[in-house]
Amino acid sequence: MQATSIRLRAPGVSYQTRKVVLAAALAGVELSLSLQEDPEILSSLVPHGKSLVLEVQSASGSPFLIARSNVALRFLAENSPAAGLYGETLYEAGLVDQWLDFSFNSLETPAAVMHLPPDAQVPLAVKETARREVEGAVRVLDEALEKSTFLAGHKVTLADVGVFCALYELVGVENAGSMSIALENFPGVLRWVLTLLHQPCFQHVSPGEADKMKRLQAKLPSVGSTRRKLAEGPLAENGNRRPSKADVAGARATQASAAKGGPAGGGRSSTKPPLLPKDGPDSSLFDRRRTVIKELLVERGEAAVGETVTIKGWVRTIRAGNKGALLFIELNDGSTALSMQAVLEADKTQGFAEATPASCGGVGASFSITGTLVRSPAEGQAVELHATVVEVLGKVYGGEDGGVGGKLYPLSKKAHSMEYLRSNAHLRARTRVTGSVMRVRHAMAYATHKFFNDRGFKYVHTPLITGADCEGAGEMFTVTTLLPEKGAPRLPIRPDGSIDYSQDFFGRRTSLTVSGQLNVETYACGLSDVYTFGPTFRAENSHTTRHLAEFWMIEPEIAFADLEMDMALAEDYLKYCVWYALRHNEEDLVLLEKVPGGEAGLRERLRNVLENPFVRITYTEAVATLERDLAAEKVAFQVKPEWGCDLGSEHERYLTEQVYKRPVIVTNYPKDIKAFYMRLDEDGKTVSAMDILVPKIGEIIGGSQREERLDVLKARCREMGLEEAALWWYLDLRRYGSHKHAGFGLGFERLILFITGLENIRDVIPFPRFPAHAEF
Template identity: 55%
Template sequence: MQLYSVLELLHQDNKLPEVEIKGWVRTFRANRFIALNDGSTINNIQCVVDFENTDETLLKRITTGAAIHIKGELVESQGKGQNVEIIVSSLDVLGDAHPDEYPIQPKKHSFEFLRENAHLRTRTSTFSAVMRLRSNLSFAIHKYFNDNGFYYMHTPIITGSDAEGAGEMFRVSKLDAKNPPLTENGAIDYSKDFFGKETNLTVSGQLEAETYAMSLGKVYTFGPTFRAENSNTSRHLSEFWMIEPEVAFMDLPGNMDLAEDFMKYVLTYVLEHNREDLDFLEQRLLNEEKTKPQAERNDMSLIEKLNFVIENNFMRVSYTEAIDILRNSKPNKKKKFKYPIEEWGVDLQSEHERFLVEKHFKCPVILFDYPANIKAFYMRLNDDGKTVRAMDILFPGIGEMVGGSQREERLEVLKEKMAALNIPEEELWWYLDLRKYGTAVHSGFGLGFERLVMFVTGMSNIRDVIPFPRTPQNAEF
């Protein structure tokens, strides 16, 4: 007898006289109908038990959450809601789930409650759909880069440099926390530490990826990054995953082309491979929207948003042009923006980015040539001396999705920018070496994976798109 998944059985066109399946009970009603799920699909398969000929003690053990093993016949369903069902010939309970203790009962649970039970929340339809989408998005990302000649590299998680210059990093140390060695000046002597210097968890793999791009041509890294930012908003995590491609001999327009093609590919992939999950999540969102005031409802459904990105060319607009549009817009003139646009040089907020995408251009937008003083030191300085060849890609409903730039390839200019920001040359000597030995134009971008998963699933809190969220005061599981 062959062991099947729920997904395989639900897509069977023919009756099967003997099937075997294992999974978890979602519901058991009338001592007869088991809704069984094994994680392979959003849908359950109905298993029909002959309760008259089944031991009563066994029936009592078939509770929500129990793991069971079923053998039977796959037949055309006699009821509504499913095409096929299993007539059970034998049933075994592999693992009990006592109903007075099991927290994921068949009722509506708040996301806050489910975060407290993150080890079990994928037993729900919503979170199983989210995590299947997360998995397939990961695969699509690797497939895109592999099919386009990129090499996958693993950048260090422990680092001695701060790629973003933000300074909000988690320290990695073996020193005695209560009695660390001190220098003559009374500072902690990190030369006595495990690595002989102060080290931290990485905030980005970009700088190391650049070194490989300048020898292998096209590379990408997709790994965990860490920020010690004390933020409890719905868009911040202390541990998250970043996708960061770097390409030698590619300028800013080429970087835009790559990012647009990449985003359209991965969204198309999940539309083709996770349609049932997306349909379920879209319906969840539609039901949620009905409870909101009319003014707060989204203009597009979940799948409409994905197609909005896939089907439209991304509009490319300079930061300067965008500021002019925003400054002269009705929301700005009528003081509807929470952060009014008054002068050139300000950093844009989500409300501004969404206005450009959803109201003004009505398509995804790539902003470029940002003021140098609001962007990172490694971005290529333009000839005007005040802007850099940076780009941000803006999506509906979320604002910034991708951030990237043409990297500064000129040694002296890079050294000047580092000096202005008090970044010691000895800390990044190897990064400067790339500009001394065979320098060339090169570019790349970064994409926070959890933000992408939020966009694809419609989840409003970033803690609900990563298996075990790490946030301030929270390192459970």
């Protein structure tokens, strides 16, 4: 609906009117106010209209009336989509709706009971129960805001508007007395409130409210003081210990017992154990005693101006100014790609003399800096730290004589090649590129576990030492104790000249695993959906940019599933990882786009993967496309594609980058180029296998429906020269309750290459292992 005018009619100012006024201001909607209306007249216009009525006039006819504040919020957001008040994705829109419902049910409703006037004759116990319900809701809110600046996404949304206005009623009311909520007990909520109060719209929520907002801001303690208070002990405002989650759970259990007629303080105790805290035990013991730089630069920015903080990290750059009276230090703690600039003044910073390059060694030294955050005059950084105290925690001993100095420090120069950094893998985590890559790697590992856990998969730890060759390739590292530490080896030899591994540690030949798939399959046949995520090893004498001797594999296995379900899970998983990186590692991806040799359109490529369905073609169709374009001289390949041969990287990238310009799933490969456990198709020539090919990388995921028919599986083993005796336990799965199942494998390092845009797989694992290289 295209509105010509919008008027808010209400009996006065309330949290409902504040919500609507705020949302209109953020949406850029002109809103006229009429705040002295008769509630009975409003109620006659529309049911439930006593509190407010939003009157929307359109050119098409009579006014459109809205009587619910949250409905009014949604209307304003949907009619101003550019404002992004409903978030930037469907996921964020869902979060917004959840928080609005949370605000109504857990804050607004019990708050209304808390603030009923005395003449309502509501028992104090009822009000106290409502207050406890609200405090529990605020605790939930505090946990949600522990690592987030806003409730949904990276900017203010309707979620922040709705919850803020409900909370304002609880902490900003005049003379609330014992019914108010002390925000100093909830540092996450406090930080969020202070952040919102820096937004101009929140300081003028409605006529006459600006001064009240300023009073509220003035009476709120700083985040720093709150943290100090909590560090001294979790005390409530009255000096008593602040209730932990366990206390709250115990209190709720007691209340529930009393409600059912059980003991409430005396008499025989219940045999039923108290309820455990929903979100784990109270975890207030650990304290970094510093503020991480990401919180200040990425999450809070100018909202942190004026706070006194301590940061710790390693010097990226250091330079002097004003004839040595000033020092400008860029400090990075690894939490973000960004560095905090600290300004030190000789006459105002305690410890200044020790912080000079001559005293500390310069780049690479570790510092602790305490100071006040101010707005930064420089571009690219919202705040900088004006230091009052600096302490050198670790000097750089890189002088020629082993003394303090940076000359011999391996990372003293500003720029280094990736090859050089590989030779200094023990220090490269301090560099910008490696730091960003490792943060992405961490995020992808977390996203992997979260994705599968949220979908009910169980994490199975498969063995690293195995007697089975999953791939049938024979490229395995042998594990043996038969080699003596000194002298010539005296291996036990059989009459036929082979090594007698029966005398080895395990009594048989064993190797480092090339895959956990066979082992994890056994648990899929008892636990249903499972996955494994761990290191694997292949003794391939390969020096390409896509191969390692040691790498990590993610291998899910789905019970009662076919190839179609397998492909759906794989596409969902890959898109989830891409979404997670875009959502949580934006500053790292921005850096990786800008560094020399970085991929300029990295985020655009990732969004293309996220927003488009994967193309699905058969192997036969893929080969036909390659042969057709080769014959038409549209492309030249080093290896000619033909049916029966595996697709090479050049073929895979051509399909994804030139033909379809998006990820492609290729299915039904010839059986002779795939593993023995893949289900044989009805034609007897192909198997129910699939590979997911992505731009820049080529194959990133390989999977299949597993062969569940015992006779067919045994025949495939014979075809490929595998001993049935070595796989007796795997064949048993087909003897006892066999069923369809499917799974796939993804090389974790290839995923990181795909997400970061780097070219060499050796740069996305902390300590790469490849032929002739096993240092560190």
